[in-house]
Every structure is written in C-alpha cells, then in structure tokens.
Amino acid sequence: MTQHLYFLVSLNDALRLSHGLTQLGITHYYLQPREGQIAFVFERVSDQSRTILKRFFGADDASPDN
Numbered sequence: 001m002t003q004h005l006y007f008l009v010s011l012n013d014a015l016r017l018s019h020g021l022t023q024l025g026i027t028h029y030y031l032q033p034r035e036g037q038i039a040f041v042f043e044r045v046s047d048q049s050r051t052i053l054k055r056f057f058g059a060d061d062a063s064p065d066n
Contacts, residue, residue, distance in 0.1 A: 014038040
C-alpha cells in the first residue's frame, strides 16, 4: 500500500473531479490548497485503487486529456 497519493488540479477542475469521485463512490480523500491549486490527497491507497485514481485523474500515460 502507498502511504499518500495526491493530484494537483485547478480550482475549476477540483469541483468537477470531486463530483466525479462522489459518483464513483470514492469519498476517502481530503482537499488541501497548494501553490494556487488544489491537491486531492488519498491516504492508504491499494495498488488497485492507485491504478483507478491515476486513470481518473489522467496521470496514467494512457488516458486521453479530460
């Protein structure tokens, strides 16, 4: 398991992505402001969840741009 996984996004994207995560039933994360952006922070992430989250955020090198 990974200790922490986080993704930096703009404020506008944070609103859209938060809604998308809720629709997928992913609720175990918190938001943290970072350098003019918003960080989605996930703790204790399994390998499977890590793969799903990377694809959702477009950070898996295989997903098309959102």
